[in-house]
Amino acid sequence: MNCEDAREGVSAQLDGALPAGEREALESHVAGCAACRAFRVELADVRTLLRGVDDLDEPVSRAAAVGKGVLARIEEDPGRKREKWMVFVGIGVVAACAMIVAGIAWHYRPREESEHGPAPVLREPSPAFHGHLELRAADAATRDALRELFRQWRGTSSLSQPEAGPEFAFAADFDGPDDPAFLERLRAFQRDHGLSIRSWKFSSSTR
Amino acid sequence: MSPLPPGNETVPLDWASQPDEDHMRRVQAGDTRALEYLIHRWTPRLSAFFYRLTGDPHASDDLLQESFLRLWASRDAFRADARFSPWIHAIARNLATDRARSRDRKPLHRAVTSSGAPGQSTTLLGRIADSATTPFAAASKLEMLARLDEALRSVPETFREAVVLCDLQRLSYEDAGEVLGVPAKTVSSRLARGREHLRQALAAFRSGPIS
């Protein structure tokens, strides 16, 4: 092994990336070469210096600004608008088909069902919103009040309420039209019941 | 109790403990919240990366946005077995390279002055962690950083990329190889050459105070 090979080996060795088969040759070269011994010490210093650089504490506001800029440009992307537009057309077509099917069903409805009125057509033509909420409350009344609040949700929802333990838990997955008023009611609920709420986990997405 | 923020854009608490790849799969499903989350997670690291590749602290805001837009545009190309870090670094590096080319082969690095007053200096490298004890520690941090900036700029680009990816961005040889499109063995030898350049450039500094 010559000095050039040895120096490459030293660099890899510092990263623990020296192939096992090369270790012996490297050590025997370094043992007999004062220059490479000194090199190893100096290179280790350089590596330590580099790896001590720590400038990752960017202000959060910067990431927020970048994120805002990116999302704005994604929103204005004509391809994406077309996608959305096509989704609406798609929903419209589905709704129209459903109404036709419902109309046919209504026309050919079994006699005994006549008093129940026409078959329901699509209740939510544009399910745009999905929300997920998990509550852990200190008392049953708070949990029950939240469950009650979900009666006002105009979309579909799946609610779950495990058996009461030391805390009263409640979870809801809900889909439907984007409804800022309902979300405002959730916020108000959280504010008003702050003292009885042990944890509140909320997430949502809009399509 | 944290209130619902305005705009109703909280994310589940357990996202913080999930790997980038999980969030990337959400992005693939069209979830822009996950994209925003990745932007928050990666802005500091990518910004440091651009800073060092371009030497221009003002270039990187724009490059950052562009990187995440490319990520979004090519989200379908992220394979099920891919790892996120080399992938986003490759996007970022390609952008920086394109940018440098479109500027008519102007040298990638601008001169960065290190003559600012202490505390105001805009050195290429940001800060050295307080815990770092190096033979350079006797010098003031600012001097040390200024010299490191300078030394790094003197390293030929091919070798500097390896140093930036492995020593500063902390990628493995394999991941850096994926970013650069070369085998890990090549990364190892480029990194060795880059460190050797730095060693020489820093030698004067190491043995005595800078003039």
Ligand SMILES: [Zn+2]
């Ligand atoms: Zn030697």
